[in-house]
Amino acid sequence: MNRDKMLQRLKTKVSEKRFEHSLGVEYTAACMAMVHGADVEKARIAGLLHDCAKGIPTKEKLEKARKNGIFVTKYEEKNPEMLHAKLGAHYARYKYDVHDEEILDAIASHTTGKPAMTLLEKIIFVADYIEPNRKPIKELDEIRKEAFTDLDACVLHILRNTIAYLQTSKEEMDYATQMTYDYYKALE
Ligand SMILES: [Fe+2]
Numbered sequence: 001m002n003r004d005k006m007l008q009r010l011k012t013k014v015s016e017k018r019f020e021h022s023l024g025v026e027y028t029a030a031c032m033a034m035v036h037g038a039d040v041e042k043a044r045i046a047g048l049l050h051d052c053a054k055g056i057p058t059k060e061k062l063e064k065a066r067k068n069g070i071f072v073t074k075y076e077e078k079n080p081e082m083l084h085a086k087l088g089a090h091y092a093r094y095k096y097d098v099h100d101e102e103i104l105d106a107i108a109s110h111t112t113g114k115p116a117m118t119l120l121e122k123i124i125f126v127a128d129y130i131e132p133n134r135k136p137i138k139e140l141d142e143i144r145k146e147a148f149t150d151l152d153a154c155v156l157h158i159l160r161n162t163i164a165y166l167q168t169s170k171e172e173m174d175y176a177t178q179m180t181y182d183y184y185k186a187l188e
């Protein structure tokens with residue numbers, strides 16, 4: 001499927017704000033791919049489609065995941081919103097005709113990250129956090145700089161902020177976020 005067709009479809013599936021965010025992640029990921037020597041086209045597609053399942057109503061996310069044989073963790077059962085990453089990879093494959101496993105993996109892991117991410121996975125995880133439409137968050141300027149200068153430090157910085165935020169908000173944290181943090185902390 002060409003990009004125009006992807007855009008046409010995505011536009012009908014997510015809110016206008018989410019659509020703008022998706023474009024932001026697309027070009028941010030493309031720039032990061034240029035700097036870090038990743039495949040620019042793959043970065044664009046993964047960035048554009050990473051939230052393609054975000055518009056599905058929360059309740060349906062759980063149903064749709066189960067129906068399509070997607071493994072649902074205990075945490076995701078309680079927080080079905082998180083499933084938009086795995087569902088996104090599923091829809092990218094079946095609705096947007098993307099069959100590149102690297103792209104699909106990057107979409108599937110974009111919310112929590114995971115230990116030993118590929119370059120493309122790191123790029124999408126970070127681009128989602130730093131794209132220009134994001135409202136200002138703690139240390140964003142520094143994190144944006146690290147995205148282009150020290151990718152592993154950037155991933156760790158984002159995870160540290162996310163964990164700190166979740167601790168103050170009393171929201172429950174996905175085990176995967178902690179595992180990812182521990183992995184990158186040990187690399188430091
Ligand atoms: Fe997302």
Ligand SMILES: [Fe+2]
Pocket residue numbers: 021025050051128
């Ligand atoms: Fe996103």
